[in-house]
Amino acid sequence: MDKLILGQYVPGDSYIHRLDPRTKLVASMWFIILIFMASSWWTYLVLLGLVFVAAKISEIPISYYINGLKPLALLILITVFFQLIFAQGDTVLLEYGWLTITLEGIINAILIILRFVMIVMMSTILTLTTTPLEIADGIESLLRPLKRLKVPVQEIALILSIALRFVPTLMQETEKIMNAQKARGVSFDEGNLLERMKKIVPLLIPLFISSIDRADQLAVAMTARGYRGGDHRTKLRQLEWTNQDFYTFGLFGMVTVLLLSARFII
Amino acid sequence: MEIRFEDVNFTYQPGTPFENKVLHDINFTIKDGSYTAIVGHTGSGKSTILQHLNALKTPTSGSVWLGDLEVTSNKTEKSIRDIRKEIGVVFQFPEAQLFEETVGKDIAFGPQNFGVSEEEALKRAEEILPVVGLDASFMDRSPFELSGGQMRRVAIAGVLVMEPSVLVLDEPTAGLDPKGQLEMMSLFNGLHKEKNLTIVLVTHQMEDVANYADHMIVLDDGKIVGDGSPRTVFQKEKWLRSIQLDVPNTVEFAKELIKDPSWSYDKLPLTLDELTQMIIKEIDHPEVERKDKQVRTDG
Amino acid sequence: MSLISLQNVSYRYSSTDDFLALNNISLTIEKGEWITLIGANGSGKSTLVKTLNGLNMPQEGTISVDGLAMNEENIWTIRQKVGMVFQNPDNQFVGSTVADDVAFGLENIGIPRDEMIDRINRSLEQVGMEDFKQAEPARLSGGQKQRVAIAGILALEPEIIILDEATSMLDPKGRAEVLETVKAVKEKSNLTVLSITHDINEAAHADRIFVLEKGQIKYIDVPEEIFKLGDELIDLGLTVPFVEQLKYQLMENGLDLPEEFMTEERLVEWLWKYDSKM
Numbered sequence: 001m002d003k004l005i006l007g008q009y010v011p012g013d014s015y016i017h018r019l020d021p022r023t024k025l026v027a028s029m030w031f032i033i034l035i036f037m038a039s040s041w042w043t044y045l046v047l048l049g050l051v052f053v054a055a056k057i058s059e060i061p062i063s064y065y066i067n068g069l070k071p072l073a074l075l076i077l078i079t080v081f082f083q084l085i086f087a088q089g090d091t092v093l094l095e096y097g098w099l100t101i102t103l104e105g106i107i108n109a110i111l112i113i114l115r116f117v118m119i120v121m122m123s124t125i126l127t128l129t130t131t132p133l134e135i136a137d138g139i140e141s142l143l144r145p146l147k148r149l150k151v152p153v154q155e156i157a158l159i160l161s162i163a164l165r166f167v168p169t170l171m172q173e174t175e176k177i178m179n180a181q182k183a184r185g186v187s188f189d190e191g192n193l194l195e196r197m198k199k200i201v202p203l204l205i206p207l208f209i210s211s212i213d214r215a216d217q218l219a220v221a222m223t224a225r226g227y228r229g230g231d232h233r234t235k236l237r238q239l240e241w242t243n244q245d246f247y248t249f250g251l252f253g254m255v256t257v258l259l260l261s262a263r264f265i266i
Numbered sequence: 267m268e269i270r271f272e273d274v275n276f277t278y279q280p281g282t283p284f285e286n287k288v289l290h291d292i293n294f295t296i297k298d299g300s301y302t303a304i305v306g307h308t309g310s311g312k313s314t315i316l317q318h319l320n321a322l323k324t325p326t327s328g329s330v331w332l333g334d335l336e337v338t339s340n341k342t343e344k345s346i347r348d349i350r351k352e353i354g355v356v357f358q359f360p361e362a363q364l365f366e367e368t369v370g371k372d373i374a375f376g377p378q379n380f381g382v383s384e385e386e387a388l389k390r391a392e393e394i395l396p397v398v399g400l401d402a403s404f405m406d407r408s409p410f411e412l413s414g415g416q417m418r419r420v421a422i423a424g425v426l427v428m429e430p431s432v433l434v435l436d437e438p439t440a441g442l443d444p445k446g447q448l449e450m451m452s453l454f455n456g457l458h459k460e461k462n463l464t465i466v467l468v469t470h471q472m473e474d475v476a477n478y479a480d481h482m483i484v485l486d487d488g489k490i491v492g493d494g495s496p497r498t499v500f501q502k503e504k505w506l507r508s509i510q511l512d513v514p515n516t517v518e519f520a521k522e523l524i525k526d527p528s529w530s531y532d533k534l535p536l537t538l539d540e541l542t543q544m545i546i547k548e549i550d551h552p553e554v555e556r557k558d559k560q561v562r563t564d565g
Numbered sequence: 566m567s568l569i570s571l572q573n574v575s576y577r578y579s580s581t582d583d584f585l586a587l588n589n590i591s592l593t594i595e596k597g598e599w600i601t602l603i604g605a606n607g608s609g610k611s612t613l614v615k616t617l618n619g620l621n622m623p624q625e626g627t628i629s630v631d632g633l634a635m636n637e638e639n640i641w642t643i644r645q646k647v648g649m650v651f652q653n654p655d656n657q658f659v660g661s662t663v664a665d666d667v668a669f670g671l672e673n674i675g676i677p678r679d680e681m682i683d684r685i686n687r688s689l690e691q692v693g694m695e696d697f698k699q700a701e702p703a704r705l706s707g708g709q710k711q712r713v714a715i716a717g718i719l720a721l722e723p724e725i726i727i728l729d730e731a732t733s734m735l736d737p738k739g740r741a742e743v744l745e746t747v748k749a750v751k752e753k754s755n756l757t758v759l760s761i762t763h764d765i766n767e768a769a770h771a772d773r774i775f776v777l778e779k780g781q782i783k784y785i786d787v788p789e790e791i792f793k794l795g796d797e798l799i800d801l802g803l804t805v806p807f808v809e810q811l812k813y814q815l816m817e818n819g820l821d822l823p824e825e826f827m828t829e830e831r832l833v834e835w836l837w838k839y840d841s842k843m
Contacts, residue, residue, distance in 0.1 A: 133662075165658070165659070169655055169703065181363060183354070184350075184363070184379060187343060190343075201365065202365045202375065205365035206362055214655070214656050218656050218657065221657035221659070222659060224620060224644060224651075225659070225670040226645060227669070227673050228641070233672050234672050234678060236665060236678065236681055308738065308739075443605070443606055443802045444803060446606075470737050518829075519807070522829070523836065526840075538814055542814040545836060546820070
């Protein structure tokens, strides 16, 4: 439970930690596009190199990244399995009844694993080096152009930051109510799926009721402090681009040009 | 039921960067039929001890004896679950645990988890209501339309209905007005006196300790720093203040009075009655007092 | 002119409701006063203070705050002058960090960022929380959160702070620390304080105590007089002060104590003197 309270974020002061959250958000998305632009072995090598350099300078132990991959291992395995079985190809390596495994299938499977690993690692770098709050700030700033389309960006950002702020409070509340119901004889980790789901009711209803109560009180407190939404609000939190951010975008630009030219020239 | 802590240590998230040792070599005994108060400022380890009292947490090392059951780090949830029927815990703001459509069903929830039939559990629920000062008409009402004080009584009934032999109370009067506090504390005192219920009270209210408890455990920084009768512990008034704890008004007043060398007491007055008796005795029989002055018991 | 004045204020929760939560209340509060509001649960204390910043709009009567009549037009100016600290420390902490939370009120009224930073620093210093600027609420004690709430109010340079049972969920240490803070900032900024409480020690700080019963003002008096009410105090949501309890018991036992309200020190001295005369 405490792990969840702290989120993924690992405090630090590395180059990556200091990057503007917008840079990290854009770079992560940019990287995903780059992966789908990769066409040959050496382009994969370049991208893989980029991931490992980024992971290295994040100054976060590699074990955190491996932990990030673990939950996805099953998904990766299933995809690989289907690739192996259903991929079409000319170089048949093994044929047994309906099962055909081709060299192309194996290569595709390896490339898929690589893509998965790179995407997961890049987004893990983002969440390990950026607090949820910074991510929320970054998203708000990136969404700002949508204001012209009457999207209530400020309100969305406020909702997001309040939601994040109440995560630890709700976790504490959950633990408290769980303890109280355990003391009344509930054992949350016994029984089959249906029985367990039934046991969640005495946990969920109190949580739901207290959350509504909280929301109510919070709304009153916010009104009392003069909140009425709208555009006249100023902001304490401001994001500032630094040279680091320009260097990072420069690097990504160069890699993009490299991959594009590889596609067209070679 | 007797509860005994033997060299209990507890560490949160051992072996991680967030490792945090919150209990250090805890030893104490809560005797069957006693009224024990556990005091200490916020963060002293009180709530961790409380969670050991009905095995919601198991010690990292050492053992907690709950009657004949020894709880150690390697006990499984299943083997300790039944003890929770014997040791009822009323958590802070217990009204937060209510969830059923009716008061009756909510109170009947606990016994059913321990294998009592629904019919029997509802019958017991109806019987327990008067004990917490509510009548049978509450059975079919929604707990969420009640006042805060009534909700708390329902939650307490939901614990008492399991007929525990030990009742653990975590700040049971928090957030109530003084009248509600008084009623709540006399409710528990009644249960202690009439049903011989063992009571463990975790509190900041030193007046309650002075008025009701016969045993007092003082915690500071995860260690036991005081263990004895309230009268002996409250003697050390300055020391209690140094670990951010209060002393009852009565003790403070008596300590103030004896600053005049002609005043004294032979036992530290804890309740208002005791303090009154001390003053009356001093004023009425000055010649008797003068003899007593030789055996002054000043902490 | 009084800082706050209520004239014949009545309030019902909905227009179809016959029950008057506030029934024809008239009172005034002067600048710089400390007022404690007491009353049993359901007597209308919270309802009353919520009319002072327009969270409740009374159906009858007039309210004025710092010369401004309470109406839709003035409501946002009034909210800036009337700061409110609520009971649950968690459910009023809006920001993700201490600095963010103090900033919230300033952001609402559009204070420029540079001035905002200045005001945040100053008000956090006033409540002694300047070292926790970047701390998250989950890492703070209840008392610390309430002090941050007070800083959030001070940053808006208000006229009056209202404490709506702001100490009732705190431990004794938190309670003392919030009370000390309120006392200090009141002195420094010449604030007016209105506190709803069940805590006799908090009530004792007041210049005057307002007693509410069933939506009506029952008494308005100095603490010394109110504390003499004895057992009636319990029904009004307070405890009988310890000294009064002791005096009552001593008188029952035949001691001839003076009528007037005594502090603990006074009673000790009185007893010493009485004893030496015997």
